[in-house]
Amino acid sequence: MLEIKNLSARIGDKEILRGVNLTVPDGEVHAIMGPNGAGKSTLSYVLSGREGYEVTGGEVSFNGQDILAMEPEARAAAGIFLAFQYPVELPGVGNANFIRTALNAVRRARGEAELDAVAFLKLARAAIKSLSMSDDMLKRNVNVGFSGGEKKRNEVLQMALLQPGLAILDETDSGLDIDALKIVAEGVNALRSARFSALVITHYQRLLEHIVPDRVHVLAAGRIVRSGGPELALELEAHGYAGLEAA
């Protein structure tokens, strides 16, 4: 379970998050919607431990652990996964090598046995197939020369293999056509279980047609200003975010 209490954070002198309160119980998928500049991406980066964001107040715990005190890699080992809005290109790093190194680092931290190249490839090929990706995606350098859709699918591939307890999807729908969007959504839906929860950060409602959330929250000016069921997303789609800041 993810519990965010009164979380405030800034970049330099700029206050971005101003007291976020949010609880995501195990097994649930919550959507965070909001206008540009509301702090959606900042929230995802603060949760995953990116440098440059200063937490000025509040607490975040995941399964009882205070994650704000943890290094990014320790958060990953604890089961937090961030699907990047802009996946990073790593020239010279083979995708298979990258994902296997990550998987084995996480498995080691969790006290599980590491996978050798053969066992990994078997696992990766099965995951690739279910995401309608081509095998050569494993041979290429990480995200180098990938289309927008391929990059996002590569994020979902990593997520499928790392088996996180909490996935944070930062605008995973941006730049995707409808077919790719469906594949990505199926990838997330396939992970849904009593031990998996997700924070789906999106600007638009269309992703939520495919990944149906249990709860929808509206983040505006650094605070959660409204929460509701899936119908809230439809309402926002119809009426926009105008006026929410005042709520």
Next chain:
Amino acid sequence: MPGWRPPDAMTALPTRKLEAFRYTDLRALAQISFGDAPAGTAAAVPDLGIPKLVFYNGVFDRAASSAFAYLQTFAAVAEGSTLPLALINAEHARDGVTIAVPAGVDAGAVLLVSQAQGEAPFAFHPRHRITLGAGAKLTVIEIARGEGVYWHNPVTDIALHEGAVLRLFRLQEESAQAFHLATIRAKIAADAAFESFTCGLGARIARTETHALLMGPGAHTHLNAAQLLGGTQHGDITSCVSHRAPNGASRQTVKSVITDTARGVFQGRIEVDRIAQKTDGYQMNQALLLSAGAEMDIKPELEIFADDVKCSHGATIGALDPEQIFYLRSRGIAEAAARAMLIRAFLDEALEPVDFAPARALFEGAIDAWWQGR
């Protein structure tokens, strides 16, 4: 190299007054009095599953070496150039490997090891010669290692006849107090190829100076290098590629990873003669500076007299990208491992000519060990 002039005394050490040594100061070497290399026998030599030729303090150690059909006896040296380090080498050279592969023969691969060890400072100046007949092939893996204060001043003269292919993969892991100043000269005939890669990890001051002469049409060379420098190390990669016939191609990818207050140098010159039309020359130099005190000097030079050529050069200096480090860490990879992965990736392109699996494993192991030792 143009711009060079013979030093005042023919066997004097080059000083920074010489353009070719402007960025590499050998005064620290000049202050040490080097004696003769002590005699002895080599300790354990790595086994790559190929014949090995072992030199101990510059002298051939027959007992530690394997039989190799193409080995010839060492002959006296007559130096024709005015390269100061080659002149010093010529004056002192007592031994060195001489390999001659007859035309049409694929001689496989051979390991050439230089081991150095001594109490007091000593110097040795091997003169190596590799000649491949028309269409002959050979892969040489060279490892230079040692302990103590010494000066290793090897000169390697290479002659490749028409269509011959020499792959020369060098690992320089000299002692941290050593001076390694290597001169490599290759004459490459028509359609012959000199594929080389130097990996420099050791020595207090290291320099690899390569002169590649593309003498015949269609000659090809790769002069790739990677150097990893820490502490107060100084590493210099200098090359001069001379295209003297049409349709030649040269490729140089040189990568430096520099930390602490170490300093790297790359000087790369490409000369294209008037008759060397359709030359394809490429030179890329990239440095990764991992600390505020790290330094890199880069001097590319193109001198082109032909009008139908494709020559390009580029240089970049940068640091590790924090976005990339965070991406790896967010996937559970610890910071040190993430940095090691990115450094390895940075070097990848330079390793490209190393298509011989035992050599690649050797370099990858050495690079990983360098990083682990930081």
